[in-house]
Amino acid sequence: MNSIIIDGLSFSLPLFIIAIGGIYSERSGITNLALEGLLGFGAFTGGLTAAIIYQFTAIGGTASMYIALFAALIGGMVYAMLHALLCIRFKANQVISGVVINILATALTAFLTNQINASLFGKASNRFVLEVSPRFSIPLLSEIPVLGAFFTSIYPFEIVILAVALIMWYILEKTPYGLRLRAAGDNPQAVDAAGVNVEMIRFSAVMVSGAMSGLGGMCFAYSISSNVSPSIFSGYGYLSIAAFIFGNWKIGPTFWACILFGFARSAGYSLVNVLALPSAYSDLVLTLPYIITVILLLFVSKANKAPKSLGEVYDKGKR
Amino acid sequence: MKHKGYKKAIVRILGPGKAQYLRISLFCIFISLVAGSVLLLLLGKNPLEGYVSILQGAGFIPKARYAGHKSIFTDFMSLVNYTTPMIFASLSFAVAMRCGIFNINISGMMLFSGFIASITVGYSSIPAPFAQILVVLIAVVAGAFSGALIGWLKHRFNANEVVISIMFNYIVSYVISFFIQTMFINPTTRQSERVGDNAMLTGVDTMIGDLRMDVSYVFPLAIIAVILIGFMFSKTRIGFELKAVGMNHSASRYAGIRIGRSVIFSMALSGVLAGLAGVSYYLGTFASIQPRVVPSLGFDAIAVALLGNNNPLGCLLASFLVMTISNGTTYMSSRLGVLREIASLITGILLLFSACGGAFKALADKYKEELDNEIDGGESK
Secondary structure: OOHHHHHHHHHHHHHHHHHHHHHHHOOOOOOOOOOOHHHHHHHHHHHHHHHHHHHHHHOOHHHHHHHHHHHHHHHHHHHHHHHHHHHHHOOOOOHHHHHHHHHHHHHHHHHHHHHHHHHHOOOOOEEEEEOOOOOEOOHHHHHOOOHHHHHOOOOOHHHHHHHHHHHHHHHHHOOHHHHHHHHHOOHHHHHHHHHOHHHHHHHHHHHHHHHHHHHOOOOOOOOHHHEEHHHOOHHHHHHHHHHHOOOOOHHHHHHHHHHHHHHHHHHHHHHHHHHOOOOOHHHHHOOOOHHHHHHHHHOOOOOOOOOOOOOOOOOOOOO | OHHHHHHHHHHHHHHHOOOOHHHHHHHHHHHHHHHHHHHHHHOOHHHHHHHHHHHHHHHOOOOOOOOOOOOOOHHHEEEEEEEEHHHHHHHHHHHHHHHHHHHHHHHHHHHHHHHHHHHHHOOOOOHHHHHHHHHHHHHHHHHHHHHHHHHHHHHOOOOHHHHHHHHHHHHHHHHHHHHHHHHHOOOOOOEEEEOOHHHEEEEEEEEEEEEEEEOEEEEEEEHHHHHHHHHHHHOOOOHHHHHHHOHHHHHHHHHOOOOOHHHHHHHHHHHHHHHHHHHHHHHHHHHOOOOOOOOHHHHHHHHHHHOOOHHHHHHHHHHHHHHHHHHHHHHHHHHHOOOOOOHHHHHHHHHHHHOHHHHHHHHHHHHHHHHHHHHHHHHHH
């Protein structure tokens, strides 16, 4: 039971922060299938930073982890500008741009990782190995039966994610900028008439989604594999897209969708463990979050309301 | 005045007129080759030598030396063998896209039909020509089924087809991985057991004259598919309806086109083509399935179709282009000592620029309009 909660949380939270990024982008009117590529590129930047810190400086442990997380955030943000540029400046089809960004991210990170490993660190490898992230338990709270698991062996990044998520929620729902962003996705003409630059709003929203994806991607790298390798592209970006569509493009419900995915996954894993099934059975279990998504999606789709101008290029002349 | 010359040049190269889309695609290819050259220069290699060795590796230019029983023709046949699944897959995407559906499930459909065909016919002892025909038929049925299912879900439940497709990709990949690992695994290769030669859609190491080469039996079928799809879109009623639905849902409904039927039909057809891509990939180019891996070809096909402007003939040419780069790079990387990954990087850059194709067109059209206005303005004075 404890491991279900602990592993569930450490999977749900990175998924949640990536989904928040997606919400920002889509609420502003830009379809974002590129989350997968953004999180991968962010994790690549973070991994590279961690590797450089480890090799050339004396900074170690927790400090290097925070620097890596920050680097991943910046890396994802910079790479997201490519998607923003294609969708907003070059008016490309947003879905296609997203797919292309993903393909390019896979190719680019694989090439750069190999190249940098060979030329900078002098070894042939397709991954950056990370230091194992420390974990901690909150005294007293962690001793509560059952619920205590929520406070046991927490990754430091989980706290970071919760804090960032709270800030992002506040910005989106309570500030003028958030209001304009949401309006840009529903009625960009009105935003324009109010004297706000729609394209700037959308551009910044896509950059935010890149930053969040980069952060989430780096967290996945720390929690799942302790290295940054091509296996970072295993569909978590797409899963978070499903999460926020299922959450109806709202941060609150999306949180519960992510929790559901994370716990379905960890519960499945511990089921395989408890029943002592061969490892091949974990493949069947891994389908659980996806099957749940499909079924739930069929039920909620009729009631779902996407932002009205989602995927449309903003055209000043249109009414 | 100089500024105007630059606009004129853009209008001349990319502006409205004959074969505008073709010219834009060629322009995209050109600038990505330039970008690739810059990349090679940065790595300290000679780009010209790089591109020549890509063409040599793909069998367009003779290499300096060949091993026994090999020649330029062998390399080219191998390129054809690798390109066949890509042609089917890019057609599959184009058919759905023309109807306004974004089919990102091609990889999953390929895996599904390849797996079904492998376990039913691939491991059987049905004699050669029948087994191969059966493989193709199974692919058609399995593909049509999975395509129609997604089309139906989209129509019936208004489900977002992109998310559904992505979820199906993972479900199919994990479930098939489970079956392969429990029943069909080859312990040494960690892949599924090789399918029998009787069911293979590629004649591996077939001797033709003095040469030993891989012959794709389904390549002619791919060409036929290109022609048929082209005919369907330009000459038939159903093709017209698909295009109409893709352009404007409401207008088509008003004109009396049955939207649901068009959506499900185009997804089923897309599925058939993806199924053919799957068998020509898993029982042709390769002979076994790697568990837990979705073929990246299904995603690359999206961009290939985009480069080919969702036009059947365009898909054919774009498939050859992209596969030439990826096939030829193996030879280039060994000749020049660059990393193998550079192939997908050059392809990625190519796709990036083709995604901007619409912007190039808009830019050229705008300049044309501006120039025309200036001429009109000059005359009226």
